[in-house]
Amino acid sequence: MTAETWVFGGGGVGGIAWQIGLVAGLHDEGVEIDAHSPLLGTSAGAVVAAQVGSGVPVEELFDQQRSGVDYEVPKGLSLRMLLTMTWQGLVARSAHDFGRRIGRPAVAFGQEEAPIRRQVIEARLPRHDWGDRDIGVVTVDADTGEHHVMTRGDGVSLVDAVMASCAIPLVWPVVPIDGHRYMDGGMRSPVNLDLAPGDGPVVALAPTTRWQRWARITDQRTSLGPDRPVEILTMSREVRHAQGRNPLDIDKVPAVALAGRAQGRHAAAALRAALPGESH
Numbered sequence: 001m002t003a004e005t006w007v008f009g010g011g012g013v014g015g016i017a018w019q020i021g022l023v024a025g026l027h028d029e030g031v032e033i034d035a036h037s038p039l040l041g042t043s044a045g046a047v048v049a050a051q052v053g054s055g056v057p058v059e060e061l062f063d064q065q066r067s068g069v070d071y072e073v074p075k076g077l078s079l080r081m082l083l084t085m086t087w088q089g090l091v092a093r094s095a096h097d098f099g100r101r102i103g104r105p106a107v108a109f110g111q112e113e114a115p116i117r118r119q120v121i122e123a124r125l126p127r128h129d130w131g132d133r134d135i136g137v138v139t140v141d142a143d144t145g146e147h148h149v150m151t152r153g154d155g156v157s158l159v160d161a162v163m164a165s166c167a168i169p170l171v172w173p174v175v176p177i178d179g180h181r182y183m184d185g186g187m188r189s190p191v192n193l194d195l196a197p198g199d200g201p202v203v204a205l206a207p208t209t210r211w212q213r214w215a216r217i218t219d220q221r222t223s224l225g226p227d228r229p230v231e232i233l234t235m236s237r238e239v240r241h242a243q244g245r246n247p248l249d250i251d252k253v254p255a256v257a258l259a260g261r262a263q264g265r266h267a268a269a270a271l272r273a274a275l276p277g278e279s280h
Helices: 012-028 044-052 058-066 079-091 095-108 114-124 158-165 217-223 237-243 250-274
Strands: 005-008 039-042 135-141 147-150 175-177 180-184 202-206 230-234
Touching: 005 044, 012 044, 012 058, 012 202, 012 237, 012 250, 039 044, 039 158, 044 058, 044 114, 044 135, 044 158, 058 250, 079 095, 095 135, 095 180, 114 158, 135 158, 147 158, 158 175, 158 180, 217 230, 230 250, 237 250
Parallel strands: 005 039, 005 202, 039 135, 202 230
Antiparallel strands: 135 147, 135 180, 175 180
């Protein structure tokens, strides 16, 4: 039986905490991520994919979130960033067009914080090499607007790939790699469900599905075809309450992780039943 593909979406430090909590809750009820499952991550989800693919037990990953992430740097979503995103989203004609437009201010954002950001990403990742897992990390070229799914086959370090996928424009600087400048893969879509590799069932964890008109989650689901089972898990009301309005609020991480674990336990039976031919 083909192992499920797991897709992890973007959503800040709250999104990391929720997804790790959810995975831990599923684990509590016997729903595991197969060692052969392809993993695709975008932004915060790139961190989760790298953590899950590291071989570190789920309980250890959860304990890190529950204990607090003191290695993170406090940030918020600035008014400039929100207004720029909104305006460029209104005038852009496609994901590529939006990527080019938002890429202009992104590359002008200074590199002063790049060393600090690298330290944060290194602290997030249990291991800094790709290992043997099938991991894909979604990024967007800030100059062309085109997306690129980075894998170990690209010869790019895992830290660089994840740092690029998490480079929110006007919050964190773009990441230069091999002559290109990459930014947050969430600029294409917060989930990038349509990029799910393989042809087997898909489980997507989506901290948010709200984005531009060209990245509707329903359209991405349809693009995978009617014969491919897809389950999409989104934040529960309790998780959203624990997180509050700022997904970058590091103080909320422990509460979000705990709420995510409770949601995972509750969701396990339905997820198990929805995946054809699976026994966990």
